[in-house]
Structures are given as C-alpha cells and as structure tokens.
Amino acid sequence: MSGATYQGWDLSEEEREIYRQRSKESSRAKAQALRGEGPKPIHPINLPRLNPENLMQPLAQNGGKALSLFSGCGGLDLGFERAGFGHLAAYDILNEAGVTLTRNRPQWKVFAGQEGDVTKMDWRQYRDLVDVLHGGPPCQPFSAAGRQKGREDSRDMFPEFVRAILEIEPLAFVAENVPALASKKFSGYVREIIELPLAPRYHIARFMLAASDFGVPQVRKRVFWVGFREKAKAAKYREPEPTHDWQHLAAAKSKQPVQLSLFSSCDRSKKTCMGVREALGLPDIGIDALAPTIRSGLTGPRHTTSILSSVSAQKVWEKILIWPNGVAGNRQKAHLFVAKNGHFRLSVPDCGIIQGFPESWSIYGPTYMALGQIGNAVPPPMAYQVAVSVARALS
Ligand SMILES: C[S@@+](CC[C@H](N)C(=O)[O-])C[C@H]1O[C@@H](n2cnc3c(N)ncnc32)[C@H](O)[C@@H]1O
Incomplete structure (x- = not known):
C-alpha cells in the first residue's frame, strides 16, 4: 500500500506482540x-x-462531465453518476481502488497506482473539458481520530486538489472532508490553502451534511466546499435539504x-x-x-x-x-x-x-482493504444530493 494512505502507529514491541497474539488466536x-x-x-x-439505490433515484444524463480525483472506491463517483453526470476519468493512488472502480464500471477511464498519483499530473490537458471536478483528499491529516498535523502531514493533498482546480478551471468543483477540517483548529489552513488561492476564480459555498439526513443509517458528518466559476451560478446554488x-x-x-x-x-x-x-x-x-x-x-x-x-x-x-x-x-x-x-x-x-x-x-480486495475503501468513502446518497444540487445550479 502507498505511504500516502497508510501510516502505522508507533507501538512498543510489547504492544505489537499483544496484537500479534490476539490476531493469531x-x-x-x-x-x-x-x-x-x-x-x-x-x-x-x-x-x-435497505437498498441504498432507493436513496438515489437515477436521473437522466444531464450532459455534465465530471473528473474524479482521490476516487477511492467511488462514493462520490457513484453519486454523481446517479445524478446524471458522465465521468471523464478517475484517479487514485491505491491499486485496489482502481480495481473496484474498473470492475463496477468497465467503461470508465481509471488511473490507479503510480498512474493515478495526482502529484505527478499536469492537469492542463483537461482544461475546457470538465464541468465538475470532485474529490475528497485524504482526511487523515485533519481527522479527530488522528494526530491532526494538517499541512505538516505528508498525506496532505489539499494543495494538490487546489492546483488541479486552478489548472483545469472547471465550471464547478466539489471538495469533501472530515468535519474537523471546518473546526477552529484548521481555520487558518482552510483560509490559506483552500479559500484564498481559489477566491480570485471561484465563488465558494461551504456547508456540513449528515449522512442520515439522506437515509444512510450511520452517524456521519462531512464538510463540503462547492465552488462556481460564474457568479450567477453560485447565486443560484442551494445546498442539499435533508430528505430523511x-x-x-x-x-x-x-x-x-x-x-x-x-x-x-x-x-x-x-x-x-x-x-x-x-x-x-x-x-x-x-x-x-x-x-x-x-x-x-x-x-x-x-x-x-x-x-x-x-x-x-x-x-x-x-x-x-x-x-x-x-x-x-x-x-x-x-x-x-x-x-x-x-x-x-x-x-x-x-x-x-x-x-x-x-x-x-x-x-475489491481482502477484507481490511475493502473496509478501508468503504470507511474512506463519501456515502453515495450524500454524494448524489450534492451532485443534484450542483447540476441544478449549472442548468
Ligand atoms: C478519503 S479517500 C476518497 C474517497 C472517495 N472520495 C469516495 O467517495 O469514495 C482519499 C483517497 O485519496 C487517495 N490518495 C491518497 N494520496 C493520493 C495521491 N497522491 N494521488 C491519488 N490518490 C491519492 C487514497 O488512496 C484514498 O482512496
């Protein structure tokens, strides 16, 4: 697995041995x-x-083209697809995520492993082609369950996502992350790394959503940034209203x-x-x-x-x-x-x-890897509602 996604905890040899024994047993x-x-x-x-498909009625194709970064197992991708968007391509550094996407949607263009590493990309090849750029950069640098090292964490990929937005200049972008990123602790980070660099080109809304507001049976909140290049589209934008x-x-x-x-x-x-x-x-x-x-x-x-x-x-x-x-x-x-x-x-x-x-x-993948992809994902019904809200503003 890539060091970008996995960082072992510092454990003593004694603690490691306890885990080993438990796991053997x-x-x-x-x-x-x-x-x-x-x-x-x-x-x-x-x-x-519960069939989560019933939480996201498929909408007719709206002609919108989405580009997916940090796609993981495709929570955002699936939501955008059900909301009527087509996908230009998906990028993720994890090979297993690429296999998951390709097995579910053989027709999608998926770049995984080293080919999917966003840090290596020159995004200008996508300029004028993308309606919505979406992505959830890794949450580990900000998560309350981690060390919250923010920009000091080598897994911090928000600057890369911002670079992609500025190189591609899509009509709209959607960025997602853990609620902690919207907390006071990271207010300076958000201002300097996300909002200020994008402000000259984008009109940005920020809001928090709860998955259970959209019928997902879990306590799960996520913060979203939705930005529009045109002021009129931003003025038309309404964030998703709870359905459940x-x-x-x-x-x-x-x-x-x-x-x-x-x-x-x-x-x-x-x-x-x-x-x-x-x-x-x-x-x-x-x-x-x-x-x-x-x-x-x-x-x-x-x-x-x-x-x-x-x-x-x-x-x-x-x-x-x-x-x-x-x-x-x-x-x-x-x-x-x-x-x-x-x-x-x-x-x-x-x-x-x-x-x-x-x-x-x-x-796809062994159980720990499948769970890792699931746990990292945006619940598709939540992604679907965000995608629908963006499509409305762009229409
Ligand atoms: C929070 S998950 C994204 C989940 C996804 N948005 C979804 O809804 O299922 C972050 C993803 O970023 C990927 N990632 C980390 N570093 C990366 C890099 N340098 N290039 C591409 N993907 C990377 C991880 O493998 C992980 O799948």
Whole structure:
C-alpha cells in the first residue's frame, strides 16, 4: 500500500506482540468456525431491508462531465453518476481502488497506482473539458481520530486538489472532508490553502451534511466546499435539504438507542431513516440506532477488520447487539463465525450498506482493504444530493 494512505502507529514491541497474539488466536478460531467446527451459528444469514439505490433515484444524463480525483472506491463517483453526470476519468493512488472502480464500471477511464498519483499530473490537458471536478483528499491529516498535523502531514493533498482546480478551471468543483477540517483548529489552513488561492476564480459555498439526513443509517458528518466559476451560478446554488428524518434514532446524542415507539415524533414531510438493525434486516429487538461512524481501516497499528471508531461507539454497538470487530468477508462467513458475545457479526456487504453503497457495487480486495475503501468513502446518497444540487445550479 502507498505511504500516502497508510501510516502505522508507533507501538512498543510489547504492544505489537499483544496484537500479534490476539490476531493469531482470532485467526485460529475463525478457521475452526469456517470448517464448521466452531460454536453453533446463532444468527440466520440476514437479508437487508435497505437498498441504498432507493436513496438515489437515477436521473437522466444531464450532459455534465465530471473528473474524479482521490476516487477511492467511488462514493462520490457513484453519486454523481446517479445524478446524471458522465465521468471523464478517475484517479487514485491505491491499486485496489482502481480495481473496484474498473470492475463496477468497465467503461470508465481509471488511473490507479503510480498512474493515478495526482502529484505527478499536469492537469492542463483537461482544461475546457470538465464541468465538475470532485474529490475528497485524504482526511487523515485533519481527522479527530488522528494526530491532526494538517499541512505538516505528508498525506496532505489539499494543495494538490487546489492546483488541479486552478489548472483545469472547471465550471464547478466539489471538495469533501472530515468535519474537523471546518473546526477552529484548521481555520487558518482552510483560509490559506483552500479559500484564498481559489477566491480570485471561484465563488465558494461551504456547508456540513449528515449522512442520515439522506437515509444512510450511520452517524456521519462531512464538510463540503462547492465552488462556481460564474457568479450567477453560485447565486443560484442551494445546498442539499435533508430528505430523511432520523431523530428517533439519535443514539449518539443520548447515548441511548431510542424506543421505536418514538417514531410518532417524526417530521412527516420527510421519509424515515432506518436504524442499522432495520437496514441490515435484523430481527426487531425493540431498539435500534444509527450505526456509529465507521472507521477507515487504512489507518492504525495493523490491517484491522474492525469498524469500531471509539469507546462511545462500542457502547452503542453493544446496546444494539452488533459486533463491530472481525468483520467477515461475506454473510456466509459471518454466519458461521459466531462472535464471542453472541452478537451479530457484520460482513463487508453489510458495512457497504451502512455506508450507503448498494450491494450491486462490489468492493475489491481482502477484507481490511475493502473496509478501508468503504470507511474512506463519501456515502453515495450524500454524494448524489450534492451532485443534484450542483447540476441544478449549472442548468
Ligand atoms: C478519503 S479517500 C476518497 C474517497 C472517495 N472520495 C469516495 O467517495 O469514495 C482519499 C483517497 O485519496 C487517495 N490518495 C491518497 N494520496 C493520493 C495521491 N497522491 N494521488 C491519488 N490518490 C491519492 C487514497 O488512496 C484514498 O482512496
């Protein structure tokens, strides 16, 4: 994997040994379970109720051409496609991301690995060809879960994204990142690296979106910058309005998953966002919640197959009887490999749904790598709403 995306934590040899032992033990238990020699399965194979395709009705092609940088497994790309945009090309340094995109859309032009390294590109070849340039530069330099070194972090690619915008001069651009980048800590960074260099050419709006506002069953916020070259288009621009109500699932705030009977307090003009149990088709246990923010598996001390992001997240997963560690590659394996506490074990396709990816969009790579791509992605239904809002302003 590229050093641009992965940075191991500084661990002592003793800590490393603990991880090694735990991982060996878990591999042994898993192999035993998959041979049918483990504890008897408790949970039937789940049939999800949420199909994220239904959160992004496909719109007719609008003639708009998008160029995708830092494409990952294509959260933004899929959202833009469903909103009617065509793609000129996609760039990502991770080979596996390139395979994911190519397998799902063989007709797309995908540059991955060294060919996809944005730092090596002269973008002027795309001048006058691009309507919307979109990208989510790596979030690790800013994420509250990391060291927040910002411009001191070698993975900081925002200057590269800004360079691409200025070299291409698309009609509009969309940039996305973690909420921390909109915090006071990074206000100087945002002003100097993003907004000031672009201000002479672009009229820029900045806003925060929550994935559950668009029916994605997860606590996940992202900050967006949307810029237009023409003032009139910028004046016409309206940021996406929530389509779904999720207050009945506000587990993160109350730390208590809420009784389903509170459904009656919803705003009836919006649709109701499913909780994660409902979305995955798990039996009704009287409580449900939005899934806690899933972590990106491409950071951390080892190639983790856990999507756990914090201690408070663990409490929520426990209450809704879901085991967020040792995610299985598929549902059959999750079914056979019973979690120690008897809770429901997640699979890669389940995590895809939690992040708003339809099952028709397969994510390539070993489990840790597939989870890394999923955890890094913009939920496609959120991307779709942003793409629709941009298309409206450009029309
Ligand atoms: C936050 S993810 C983007 C997720 C994507 N926007 C989506 O919605 O699925 C950042 C991506 O930047 C890629 N990346 C990091 N350094 C890069 C570089 N120098 N050139 C191209 N891609 C790079 C990573 O491999 C990762 O897939």
